[in-house]
Every structure is written in C-alpha cells, then in structure tokens.
Amino acid sequence: MAAANPQRPRMQIASHPEMGHWRLSLFGLTLGLVTGIDFSSTLMMGVASQHIQGGVGAAPADYLYAVSAYAATAVLMNMVLDQIARRTTYKRFTIASLLVFIIGSLLCAEAASPSGLIAGKAVQGLGAGGLFAASRILVQLVSTPAERAPLMLRFGGGAFAMLAITPWLTSIFLDDIGWRAVFLFQAGISLPVLLSVIATYPTRAPRDPHPPVSTLDWPAAIAAALGALVFLHTLQEMRYTRFFSSPQMPLAALLGVGLFAFSGWRLYRHPDPWIDFSRLAGRQYLYGLGFYTLYYLLSSAWAFLLPTLTQSGLGLTFRSTCMLLSTSGTVSAIGAVLITLGMALVFRKRRVIAIGFIIYACAAMLLSYQLMPGAPDYALVPVVLLEGLTPVLLMVQVASMTYLDLPVEDFSHAYQFKNVCKQIASASGTGLASVFMQDGLAAHRTHLVEHVTRFTPALQMPDALSATSLARISLEIDRQATLLAGMDMLHGFAALCVAMAVFVLLQKSFR
Incomplete structure (x- = not known):
C-alpha cells in the first residue's frame, strides 16, 4: 500500500x-x-x-x-x-x-x-x-x-x-x-x-551588529526636511505655473537641491549616518534604483492622468473612477501572489520587465483609443486590467534583482534611500504630467476656439447667445481639449515605455 x-x-x-x-x-x-x-x-x-x-x-x-x-x-x-x-x-x-x-x-x-x-x-x-x-x-x-x-x-x-x-x-x-x-x-x-x-x-529583535551612535545629526535632519519641502513643493507647483515663467521657481528648486546637498555632506562626515552612501555604490543596486525611479515616475503620471481624463474628460463619477482603480488593484494583488509563487520559474527577468513596459504602452494606447465623448465606464475595464499587471511585471521584478549583491547590514540604508527617491520621483511624475497637460490644454483649447464661428450649429439656436448656452459651449470646449491633450500625453507615454523596453533588452548590467 x-x-x-x-x-x-x-x-x-x-x-x-x-x-x-x-x-x-x-x-x-x-x-x-x-x-x-x-x-x-x-x-x-x-x-x-x-x-x-x-x-x-x-x-x-x-x-x-x-x-x-x-x-x-x-x-x-x-x-x-x-x-x-x-x-x-x-x-x-x-x-x-x-x-x-x-x-x-x-x-x-x-x-x-x-x-x-x-x-x-x-x-x-x-x-x-x-x-x-x-x-x-x-x-x-x-x-x-x-x-x-x-x-x-x-x-x-x-x-x-x-x-x-x-x-x-x-x-x-x-x-x-x-x-x-x-x-x-x-x-x-x-x-x-x-x-x-x-x-x-x-x-524581540535579532541582535544588531551595528549599534546606533549616541547622537543624531540634527542640522542634517532640518536641512533634509526643508530641502524636501521646498523641492517637492516646487515640483508640485508645476501643475499651475510654468517653471521658467519667473525666477522664483528655478531659484526655489536650486535652494531645495542645495539643502539636500548640505544634508548629504553632513551625512558623509557622520560616523554612523542615517543613510551611508558609501555602501550603495554597487552597479546592480544603482541600475535597480534607476528602474525603480522610472517606474514611480510613470505610475505617478498615470495616477494623475486616469482620474483627470475619466472625471474631467469623459464625465465619469468619482465612484466609477474609484471602481476602476479598485479593479486595477485587484489585478495587481492576484498577480503579486501568482508571480511570487512562481518566482523560481520566471527566467530571463529582463524580458519580463520589458514585457511589463510593453503592456504599459498597450494600456496607454488603449486608453487613448477609448477617449471618446460618451464612452461608458465599462469600456475602460480592459485598460485597468492591463495597467494592473504593470506593478507585478515591473516593480516586483526589479525588487527581486536590485538587492541581490547587498549584505543584510546594508539593506536598511539601501531601502531608505530607495524610498527617498520614490517620494521625489512620484512628485516629479505628477508635476511633469501636469505641465504637459497644461500645455496640451492651452494649445487644443485655442485651436478649438478658433473653429467656433457664427456658423457653428450650436450658435444657430434661438437662445445661443444666452449666458447658459455660452457656458455650456465653453465647458464642452474644455472637455474636448482635455481629451485631446490626454491623447497626446498617452501617445508620448506609450512611446517612452517602448523605448524603455528596448533599453532593458539591450543592456547587460542588470541581470
């Protein structure tokens, strides 16, 4: 038996x-x-x-x-x-x-x-x-x-x-x-x-081989906090103000960078710094950090674009937008479980990362195709299903490769610095997406207004020149400009993802 x-x-x-x-x-x-x-x-x-x-x-x-x-x-x-x-x-x-x-x-x-x-x-x-x-x-x-x-x-x-x-x-x-x-x-x-x-x-915690020093470097702490506030606020303000429209924003950005540099100099001289940059010079880690930064740039730009286009462009409700985001998150959760279970079977991880960029590009192109007036919310479900795969194919794969060469005692420094870069990259992605959206809105709105003449059908109605009718026409122009600007941005987003997929396949330093 x-x-x-x-x-x-x-x-x-x-x-x-x-x-x-x-x-x-x-x-x-x-x-x-x-x-x-x-x-x-x-x-x-x-x-x-x-x-x-x-x-x-x-x-x-x-x-x-x-x-x-x-x-x-x-x-x-x-x-x-x-x-x-x-x-x-x-x-x-x-x-x-x-x-x-x-x-x-x-x-x-x-x-x-x-x-x-x-x-x-x-x-x-x-x-x-x-x-x-x-x-x-x-x-x-x-x-x-x-x-x-x-x-x-x-x-x-x-x-x-x-x-x-x-x-x-x-x-x-x-x-x-x-x-x-x-x-x-x-x-x-x-x-x-x-x-x-x-x-x-x-x-109880495992014994720490590197007990902490007795004092913290508070000048570096204050400089880092102020530098983050000034620099990140400058990036966020690009939603509403052009970067070079006045000397204020470039000077504020330089001030933020200067405060970061001062904090880094203090940390370099400290006997037991919060983040020891001398431990983070490995080629594998630096390449992984670069891919992390790019992913958070893209994901924050997408997080800005999707709600803007669905609510301001397509006129979907807040609840519909949240349902789409929850669908994307559900796909990511299921994908994270499956990819972790089969991690040992995932060979050629660079190819998986390249596939992730291609899927991101496909999601962007599909969303641009669906940006038509009157599009229902269910038409965007395939978009969020594709986008939900990207954290698993990009972020999880990069995470599985970035820290391979780092000893355990250096991991905290590496992950702290990675998350500092995450915050900066996320703010940068949102700021850049806002800038491009502003430029696209201005250009398309101007172009659409130029085509509104006395022969426009909407102006042939008896009450066409009333305040209500003119406001309705203005809102429709804004909506159309939002959709057109969004299409332009999504095409550029897709092109960047394709370029990154090619780069991932060609480079040999991140295996």
Missing part, C-alpha cells in the same frame, strides 16, 4: 522559533497591510483632490502645500528610520508610526481651513512615511533567503489588497459622509492593522 503523502512543510523562521505557522502567516500579511496604508493614503489624496479642496476651501497653491508637507515629512522619516528603529525596535517604530498616522488622519478630517489640512498632512507623513521601508527591512532582518518567499507572498498580497479595497470603500463612504470620509476611512482601517502589528510582530 502506498505511503501517505508527506504533510506540507510548516512556515517557520530560524530567528524566531517561538512564532508558529499561523502567526507568521498573519505577520507577513500585516507587513503588507502596513505598507498599503502609505500607498493608499497617497493614492486617495490625488483621486479625491477636488472634493478635499472644496471641503476646506483650499486654493490650488494651498492644496499643493498639503501634498508637499506629506512628502517632505515622509522623506525625513525615511532618512531617520534606521537610527530610530535601532534605538527602539521595528515593532515599536511601526506602532508609533501608525498612531501618529491615525492622529494625522483625524486632524485632516477635522480640518476647517487649508492650514489645518496642511498640518494634518504633515503629521500623516511623519506617521506613514517610514512604514513601507520599515516593513520591507524587517522582512530582510528576520528571515534568511530560503525563508523569505512565504513572507513576501503574504507581504505582496496585503500591500496590493489595501490598494484594491481603499478606493472602492472610500467612494462608498464619500457619498454618505462627504470629503471627510477619505481621512476617516484611513484612520479607521489603520486601527485593526495596528492591533495586528501588536499581536503578530516578533517581540
């Missing part, structure tokens, strides 16, 4: 034998959910921008300060993360960060003015800014390469699942509560994640 099949090996890690299979499974899922809180907070700030601006009475410049305040404090937390966690433990750092994030979310929900929103977003950034890096670093610290796959499976599933459910649930609550639901939901969903951190995270 045949012997019974052996039982499936239980999940375990040598550094924490006291953690059983189910606790480790929940631990990995919680790591991903913690990461997803940062992702979803940034996503919803962009998608619900019109509702939030109207709710607090914020002018565009005031709203940009709120976005920049979040990014600046997030950059600061990514820089000081390693030093704080080594003094406390990553569990305590995560618990404290989630509490700060909840407080910041409640402050945003209670904001009655632009200044209140700016203060709340700054507190939110202090809380959420280091969550992604802390979670990913903790995976690296507690597990060996052979033990890491089950944790990463749950990590990816949790992170992308948060992106899938957040837009959908927020859109439901927003209809009943208003714009405050964006932040109340963020605070509410963070509470069970916080409890899961307390229950599942390891109670």
Whole structure:
C-alpha cells in the first residue's frame, strides 16, 4: 500500500522559533497591510483632490502645500528610520508610526481651513512615511533567503489588497459622509492593522551588529526636511505655473537641491549616518534604483492622468473612477501572489520587465483609443486590467534583482534611500504630467476656439447667445481639449515605455 503523502512543510523562521505557522502567516500579511496604508493614503489624496479642496476651501497653491508637507515629512522619516528603529525596535517604530498616522488622519478630517489640512498632512507623513521601508527591512532582518518567499507572498498580497479595497470603500463612504470620509476611512482601517502589528510582530529583535551612535545629526535632519519641502513643493507647483515663467521657481528648486546637498555632506562626515552612501555604490543596486525611479515616475503620471481624463474628460463619477482603480488593484494583488509563487520559474527577468513596459504602452494606447465623448465606464475595464499587471511585471521584478549583491547590514540604508527617491520621483511624475497637460490644454483649447464661428450649429439656436448656452459651449470646449491633450500625453507615454523596453533588452548590467 502506498505511503501517505508527506504533510506540507510548516512556515517557520530560524530567528524566531517561538512564532508558529499561523502567526507568521498573519505577520507577513500585516507587513503588507502596513505598507498599503502609505500607498493608499497617497493614492486617495490625488483621486479625491477636488472634493478635499472644496471641503476646506483650499486654493490650488494651498492644496499643493498639503501634498508637499506629506512628502517632505515622509522623506525625513525615511532618512531617520534606521537610527530610530535601532534605538527602539521595528515593532515599536511601526506602532508609533501608525498612531501618529491615525492622529494625522483625524486632524485632516477635522480640518476647517487649508492650514489645518496642511498640518494634518504633515503629521500623516511623519506617521506613514517610514512604514513601507520599515516593513520591507524587517522582512530582510528576520528571515534568511530560503525563508523569505512565504513572507513576501503574504507581504505582496496585503500591500496590493489595501490598494484594491481603499478606493472602492472610500467612494462608498464619500457619498454618505462627504470629503471627510477619505481621512476617516484611513484612520479607521489603520486601527485593526495596528492591533495586528501588536499581536503578530516578533517581540524581540535579532541582535544588531551595528549599534546606533549616541547622537543624531540634527542640522542634517532640518536641512533634509526643508530641502524636501521646498523641492517637492516646487515640483508640485508645476501643475499651475510654468517653471521658467519667473525666477522664483528655478531659484526655489536650486535652494531645495542645495539643502539636500548640505544634508548629504553632513551625512558623509557622520560616523554612523542615517543613510551611508558609501555602501550603495554597487552597479546592480544603482541600475535597480534607476528602474525603480522610472517606474514611480510613470505610475505617478498615470495616477494623475486616469482620474483627470475619466472625471474631467469623459464625465465619469468619482465612484466609477474609484471602481476602476479598485479593479486595477485587484489585478495587481492576484498577480503579486501568482508571480511570487512562481518566482523560481520566471527566467530571463529582463524580458519580463520589458514585457511589463510593453503592456504599459498597450494600456496607454488603449486608453487613448477609448477617449471618446460618451464612452461608458465599462469600456475602460480592459485598460485597468492591463495597467494592473504593470506593478507585478515591473516593480516586483526589479525588487527581486536590485538587492541581490547587498549584505543584510546594508539593506536598511539601501531601502531608505530607495524610498527617498520614490517620494521625489512620484512628485516629479505628477508635476511633469501636469505641465504637459497644461500645455496640451492651452494649445487644443485655442485651436478649438478658433473653429467656433457664427456658423457653428450650436450658435444657430434661438437662445445661443444666452449666458447658459455660452457656458455650456465653453465647458464642452474644455472637455474636448482635455481629451485631446490626454491623447497626446498617452501617445508620448506609450512611446517612452517602448523605448524603455528596448533599453532593458539591450543592456547587460542588470541581470
């Protein structure tokens, strides 16, 4: 009689034998959910921008300060993360960060003015800014390469699942509560994640071979925070102001770069810096960092384009746009689980990355094809299904290759710096997309207005020159200009993705 099949090996890690299979499974899922809180907070700030601006009475410049305040404090937390966690433990750092994030979310929900929103977003950034890096670093610290796959499976599933459910649930609550639901939901969903951190995270940390120094370099900290605020706000302000229209914006950008340079110089001289750049000179890591930066540039530009085109161009509702985003997030969550399970079977990862760029290009071209007046929301489902594959084929693949040559003790420095670059790249992508959209809108609107004459059919109606009719014509011109400018940008987006796919296949340094 045949012997019974052996039982499936239980999940375990040598550094924490006291953690059983189910606790480790929940631990990995919680790591991903913690990461997803940062992702979803940034996503919803962009998608619900019109509702939030109207709710607090914020002018565009005031709203940009709120976005920049979040990014600046997030950059600061990514820089000081390693030093704080080594003094406390990553569990305590995560618990404290989630509490700060909840407080910041409640402050945003209670904001009655632009200044209140700016203060709340700054507190939110202090809380959420280091969550992604802390979670990913903790995976690296507690597990060996052979033990890491089950944790990463749950990590990816949790992170992308948060992106899938957040837009959908927020859109439901927003209809009943208003714009405050964006932040109340963020605070509410963070509470069970916080409890899961307390229950599942390891109670003792592995011994740190590099104990922290006794003092932090506060001049560098202040310079980094101010540099991030000035530089990122300048990038965000490009939504509304041309960069070279006055000397103010170029000078502000130079000031931000100068403050970053001063902070880097201080870190270089420090005996135990927050980010040790001398450890990050490996060719594999630098190539991976470049691909990371490009991915976040593209994804932030897409995150700006899709809601703009669906709501301002096609006239879809906020709920319809959120449903499309949730569909994309669901595809990413399923794809992350499948690709992690089959990671050992994915050979020639450069080819997978190239396929990811081609799929991104196809999604952009398909969206441009669907930008027709009256297009229904279901016509965009194939677009978001394709776009949902790109994080798995691009970001996950790059992540699996970037850190291969880095020892464990250097991983925290590498991931902190990667997340600093992420914040800057995301702001740059949004700013550049805004600039190109402004230019396209101006050009197409001028061209469309030139073709409005007294022979235009809409002006032949009896009440054609009434204020209501003229306003309706103006709105239609704006809508058509938005669609045409969006088509131009999507064509350029697709061309850039194709060029990057060719570059990935030709270069030999990133294997």
